[in-house]
Amino acid sequence: MIKRLLILGAVVGVSVPASAITVVQWDFNNSLTNPSTGSGSLALQGGVVSSSASGSGSTDAGSPNNSINTATYPAQGTGSGTAGIAFFTDTTGFQNVSVTWDQRLSNTASLNWAVEYTTDGSTWNAFSTYQGIGTTTFFNNNSADFSSITGVNNNANFGFRFVSIFAPGGAGYVANGSTSTYGTTGTSRWDMVTVNADVVPEPATMGLLAAAGLGIAARRRRKS
Template sequence: MKKIYTLLFTAVLAFSATAQTTISQWNFDGATPAEAMLPTVGSGTFITIGGVEDNLTSGVMPAGNPSTGKGYSIKTFPEQSVASGTAGFQFSVSTVGYTGIGVTFDPRSSNTGSKWQQFEYSVDGSNWIVLSNNGGLLANDFLNPVSLTLPATANNNLNFKFRVVSIFAPTTSNYAAVGTTSTYGPTGAWRIDNFTVTGSTLGVNQNQIQGLKVYPNPVTNGTFYINTNADATKEVVVYDVLGKQVVKTTTTNAVNVSNLKGGVYIVKITEEGKTATRKLVIK
């Protein structure tokens, strides 16, 4: 738990610079699927969703972009005419301390895979919002890289998630195959490579709540208090060190955490459009 907390709070404190930077990246070049699923830069979680299976040849993934590396490949998509928007790739990355969130990646499909991909994101970790789709441009090569800019709600967000899912061709109830002379089939395989989440680190003036005090800390009686110069209404969200939201409330001062176990937490405070994050210890 100590290691997880260190990674999380390092992101919380990253407020001093303003340059665009890589928050997390996957190049998928690990020797095994389990290793390939780990980020090569930063931290985060990658999973496959919708019942798909890893597409391996002799225990390894196919070539990526460039071909000297690997790309993560999946197959066993839904049958024709069912379960649109359920199967594909999913990433979870904390963007705490960052603004101007962007996502880039290199997609590819076999000829019998679905050529329509939908891009969705979540800012609370459970509800999904459609961002856009790929216009049916998925091909049997890596010549159509994707570059997306996320809405402001993805900024400075502990629960940011992003997924790429297979969808029906627009105005139909059928998947359309990548190959112009091919027929869609569930065994058609997708690949993804170089998935990268970027952002600009928040400046202190962007993230400063004047006169902010959080006390007592450690909390010993089940309640902590927040004082600011503005003394305005605040949205307060408390996360455990795994990034799970455990308290969300609106208050001007007192926050009840009597239902939480002793340990280390992260408190995100938003007041009059400004946000600050603090470590909180509960005993």
């Protein structure tokens, strides 16, 4: 019995990755475009412009703590789901992809946002929506879990983006600040944009798992 349990333990050990790893991360401390970890790119969407700004209040422990600040969003009643920022990275060799980020909105920025993704590098698909917190401080550790979307796995053209959207069921933007009015001068900052994923098991690993499983089954039959 003890030997059989030890063999089973070894099978479990080789079949499950230890934990998700960071595929790519942007901390914006030294560059507005290049990742601080891994390989990837970003693109501003819908006429938005960017600049470097303080990341104070985000989860970034680095120094200097900078973030990317975006501005020049669409006029009221126009361009819902078109303006924001997109990130791209190669997920070849990875599965169970997820994204985390920190964000900060000015009072006159849009309260409502959408997360979209692409599997071909150009066609955007709706994923989820979310809201700011009504203040001008960072709201951190936001997440989007793409693990249920198999097309995101092992994909050289994977990308995701954050875009401002109209209020649910409405025809216009609502300001982040409850006493403010939405305006094109409103800004959104991002920091610590991170893609995490599990490594796809190598075929040799899967073969070892299958062989070990067969060995356990054969041992059981001999003892029965």
